[in-house]
Amino acid sequence: MSGADIPVRVARVETVAERIKRIRFVPVDGRPLPTFSAGAHTVVTMRDGAKTIKNPYSLMGPLGDTTGYEISVLRTNNSHGGSQFVHEKLFEGAFVTISHPSNLFALDLRARKHLLIAGGIGITPIMAMADQLHQIGTPFELHYSTRTPSSGAYVDELKQRYGRKIHHYQTVSARRIDLANLLSQQPLGTHLYVCGPDVMIEDVLRLAREAGWPEQHLHAEHFTSPRGGLPFDVELAKSARTVRVKEDESILQALESAGLEPPYLCRGGACGQCETAVLSCDGNILHYDHYLTDEEKEQGRKIMICVSRIKGQRVTLDL
Amino acid sequence: MNQEFKKTTFRDDYTFYNSPESIRRFPFPFWEDKYMYSVNIEPHVKGPAGSVYEFPIDINEHYVSEMADRAIVLKEDPLRCQALPHMMLAQWDFLELLMTSMARDYPQWFSLTTEGDHWHWINKPLGIDQKFTFGDPSTLPQEPMEYIGRQCQGDFSIQDQRDGQLWMDAGIITTQADWSLDFDVGMNFMEWHGPVPLAHDMKVFDRALKFLLNLQLGQPVRRLNWTMTINPRLDTSPENFHKWGSDRTTVTPENVGDKVHLRVELQALFRLPRSNAILFSIRGYLIKLRELVTVPKWGRRLPRVLGSLPMELIDYKGITRYRDTTLEWLAKYDDGQPTSPGGGPD
Amino acid sequence: MLVDGIKSRPQYPGLTADAFAKVHVFAADGDGAQAVIDLFERQGRDINGRVIVVYADTAPGAPDYASRLEALPVELVHCMPTVATAITRLVGVLNVARMGTRIYASGTETMIGLTVQLAQELGMDPATVITEHRGSRARRVQCVHCKGMTENVTTNIVTCAHCGLSLLVRDHYSKRRAAFQGVCVDAEVRGEIPEITEIFK
Structure with missing residues (x-):
């Protein structure tokens, strides 16, 4: 890449x-x-x-x-x-x-209406979406919640551009977003997009499902930052090398530091590009991605090296 | 290439033929002496000067004639060009890709000047001079995909990407190998490939789909596909199958060389920037067997490949009725000598 | 031309209740009513909220489905004489619907196909419609040549009701057209037609 x-x-x-x-x-x-x-x-x-x-x-x-x-x-x-x-x-x-x-977080342009929900820094892709929908003239609403008034980046900018389509909420104040009500009022053919902290994404998706929204109409930006953990060794079967993955780096980062160039795209466990076959593992794979199915995670024969780790000493990859 | 554009026909009197130069650059699709099914996807990067891979969009000596044939098809059947309503953004992406490539790579024929959204397009071979506003369909005589599709060789379909699938939601298809855009529009990658035999079991489409979903902006890919056609007919659509199907019974030992054509599709796939859709360009090349055997390597190899083709594929490609006659005719060009690897002439 | 095992052939996994839906809209024709009745028996407790049934009463001499549907805990049953009128009524019901409405379709492939087609036109993903096939396996066939629809096709080969060509009915199915594809069977040699068999009963 x-x-x-x-x-x-x-x-x-x-x-x-x-x-x-x-x-x-x-x-x-x-x-x-x-x-x-x-x-x-x-x-x-x-x-x-x-x-x-x-x-x-x-x-x-x-x-x-x-x-x-x-x-x-x-x-x-x-x-x-x-x-x-x-x-x-x-x-x-x-x-x-x-x-x-x-x-990996595209608009579904078939929708008759788009409901955009952002929390905190999650506003960034949502701003591009609002810009797009404004240009092509499809109805949309943007609901944006921030911790405090001063942490609300871009509220004024958005209100200036899109007026009453913008709804701002401060989570520390009483004006919290009434999601259940919001979700029950949308016309058939609406698609929902949510980006923000993991907890918020999970909340919005759960409430939408409970409100009877079908999975196909729900879209979330599922970037995960690689998280640290205990160090371990990665043995590379094809190139017959061993690389140490430190506490504060991902397998992908460790391999890159060692001069290798495994394919990647999103570096957030969402796209599937860095899927790698696991030949053996002396512990458990800690799957942090949103790409593999639960069944695949259970089987433990694949790992997304951009975010996932192992709990153990050594994992052998088909690289 | 600075050849004149030919004025030939792809119907009625079928005056189509290739110049010697055009034969040499024909994208012969068989890399070895026996038939192997493969996805064979490779980066769509710049190839040697004069080859069909020199530019992302290939314009050749048949340009004007092919555009005339497309105009006839669209006049008789407007449903060959369709776009679902949500594909307008992708239509503009498509127009931009074609106009910028054509003007950059063939400045002697096409020019594009832009100032913000104000675009000015000149197509000299077709005598078109058009000023329009990019993004405003009302400033063009047709919707953007049809407008530029009428001015570029090759069929085009545009795939929307949603839910881990590609959906064929727009296309301008007038030279297809027996599939119907009108029927297939709106289908996903698995559905529109539904009728293709064998490959599903080989998981070919699963792998290809997974690859395409991650296709990157600025990194187009390509592959070759092929079939055979009787007479140099571009419009081998199912819509008109009842009109051209009987051509398959007209092959005799005397007319094989002129009637039977190898038809190769150079399929290129581009990620489109604004819409995140994927463009398939399906650029077809026809060659008479009499022209093809002027390259000795191809004369040796084609009978070997045709002889090793599985029955399902012979049937699917509609070759059944004339395969034996064709093989007998080709036999005299195979002297048993070894052939060099790869598809190009020696 | 291959006919069997084509991937565009729709699957009808059977009705299951969406326990989260706030409004349930059932579209059914003929014996499709029984699929709705069976669902209430099997999973009635999961069907919360309002229920609206649009029923095309197209099964002559069959059990009195209309009154059996009325007997279910539903808000309203629209009983219509044909598939076409049922679809028109369905448009009226769904035009004002909100997200949280779940659409179900049961009965013939034509009824299911037209319901899915309508859902798509209203901006819903076709995969959100829950389907169950009941009754006749008759197909709705689109002639690829003249684009005419021939309804209730039970034979392969069939004569196009519009242009009169003899059509081979392929398993290639278009959700947008809600139809199977029919292709001229004797295009290569006119009159060379395979035996006509009744296979979509």
């Missing part, structure tokens, strides 16, 4: 809310960037000293702007994530590379 990466320069870094920065990338060679679809993400590759950080971020739009891409990054306490680097060390003028956009 590195072969198709695009070198870009950080043209602007802007603090838009508590712990949230908006970054604008522009192409180094000045040639137009590819147009992208609402819900698409790009994988940003950053160098932090000797360490390479590759993180997926949703593209916010505006759609059709081929002179630059914009992302928003929430600073998290996750020590190995890229957010600290972005907040502390990524300045205007820095050079990074980005992948071609790809989309």
Whole structure:
């Protein structure tokens, strides 16, 4: 995937809310960037000293702007994530590379209406969706909840553009979103999209199912950040090598640091590109992805190396 | 290529033929001497100058004649071009891909100038000069897919991606190998390949689908497919099967070389940027067996491949009635010599 | 032309109640009514909320399905004389429906096909319709040549009701057209027609 990466320069870094920065990338060679679809993400590759950080971020739009891409990054306490680097060390003028956009959270354009629900930093792909729906003129509503008024990035911007289609809620105040009511009032043919913290996504999907919404009409951005864990060894059957996976890195990251180039796309356990066969494992596989079926997870013969780990000493992969 | 465009026909008097140059660049689809089913997908990257792979969209000496034939088909049956309502964004993606490729790679024939949404398209071979607003269908004489589809060789279908499936929700299909867009529009990848024998059991389509769902922007892929056609007829649609089906009974030992054509589809797949849909371009090439055997390697190999074809495929491709006659005619071009690997001429 | 084992052939897994749905809309024709009655017997406790049945009473001499449907704990039974009028009524019912409405279809492939087609037109994914086949296996066939629909086809080969060509009925099925594909069987040699057999009974 590195072969198709695009070198870009950080043209602007802007603090838009508590712990949230908006970054604008522009192409180094000045040639137009590819147009992208609402819900698409790009994988940003950053160098932090000797360490390479590759993180997926949703593209916010505006759609059709081929002179630059914009992302928003929430600073998290996750020590190995890229957010600290972005907040502390990524300045205007820095050079990074980005992948071609790809989309695992696309709009279903057959819908007669779209119900967009965002929590916190989950607003980023939803903003591109609102932009798209506004352009093609399909009815939509956007319900956006944030922790506090000041953490609500982009509320004013959205209200200015889309007026009464935007509904803002502060979870610390009493004005919480009445989901059950909202879900019961939508016309037949509505599709729902949710992006935000895992807990919120699970809540919204559960309530929608309980309100009788069919699975086919529910869409969620299921990016998972790789989480740390105990270290273990990965034995590579084909190349006859052993690579140590440390506490704060994923198998994919460890393999890349060792100079290997396994295929990947989303780095968030959603797309299936990095699916790898497990030949043996002396412990349990900790499946953190949203791609494999429950049955496949149970069988333990496959692993998504971008997010999943093992609890054990050693796993042998068909690589 | 700076050849003149030929004025030949693909119906009635069938005056179609290939120039020697066009024969040399024919994408012969058989890599070895026996038939092997494979998905054979490879990156759709720039090939050698003059080859059908030189540019993403190949325009050749038959351009003007093929566009004339498409116009006849669409006049007789407008249902050969259909797009479901949610595919408008993908239609604009499609128009953009074709116009930018054609203008970039064939500046002597096509030009595109853009200023924001104001686009100006010139197609010299067809005498078209059109100013329009990108994104506003009312500024074009037809919807965007039909408009540009009438100006580019090859059939096109556009697949929407949803729920881990690809859905054929739009297309302009006038030169198809016996499948109906009107019937298949709205079907998913498994459904529209439903009638294809053998491959389902081999899980060929499962693997191909999984691959295509992750097809990346800017990294198109391609494969070749083939069948045989009697007479150089482009419109071998099921809609008109009752009109052309009887051609299959007209093959005699005397006319094999002129009547029987190998028909190869260069299928390329592109991820479309705004809609996240996938474009299939199905670019067909026809060659008479008499033209084909002018390349000795192809004359040796074709009978060997046809002789090893499973019955199900002979049946599916509609070759049953004339296979033996064709094999007998081809036999004299196979001197038993070994052939070099790959599809190209020696 | 292959006929068997084609993947576009629809599957009808049988009715099961969606326990979460707030409104249940049943579309049925002929013996499809029995599938609804059986479902209430089997899973009645899972069917909460409002229930509306649109029934095409197309099974002459059959048990009095209309009154047996009325006897179920339902809000309303629309009893219509034909499949076509039932579909028109279904449009009226679903036009004002909200998410949380579950659509079920039971009976002939034609009834199921037209219900799924309508659901799609209203923006619902076709896979959300829960289906069960009952009664005649007669097919609705679209002639690929003239595009005319021939209803209640029980034989393979069949004569197109519109253009008169002899059609081979393939297992290739279009959800959008709610029909099987019919292709001229004697296109290669006119009059060379295989034996006509009654197979979709």
